[in-house]
Amino acid sequence: MTTKARIEASLTHALQPERMDVIDESHQHAGHQPHFNGEGGTHMRVRIVSKAFEGKSRVERHRIINDILxxxxxxxxxxxxxxxxxxxEPTRW
Known part of the structure; x- marks a missing residue:
């Protein structure tokens, strides 16, 4: 299972999102370090809408995600x- 798939599964199980997009952006960072070729799911973006975030601050939302992941x-x-x-709430995606 890929890193992206594990992240999707963990967040789906914990937060039951109405909408979610997990994007592997690792390829955008290829060459930033001599040994890094942009593979391996090291740089990820999570876009998620969930009732679990109602009434929570931006910091609290990030902490929830970080704890799950x-x-x-x-x-x-x-x-x-x-x-x-x-x-x-409005989203940019």
Missing amino acids: KAELQAGVHALSVEASAPG
């Missing part, structure tokens, strides 16, 4: 960009 972050996800919204 703790194992992935420890296992090699180097960068995680989060766009978390509650239903009815």
Whole structure:
């Protein structure tokens, strides 16, 4: 299972999102370090809409996601960009 698939499964199980998009942006960082070729799911973007975020601040939403994805972050996800919204809030995607 890929990093992207594990992130999608973990967030779906924990947050039951109304809408979610997990994007592997690792290829955009190829060459930033001599040994990095842009593979391996190290740079991820999560866009998610869930009722779990209602009444939560932006920081609280990020903490929720980071807690859910703790194992992935420890296992090699180097960068995680989060766009978390509650239903009815505007999104950029």
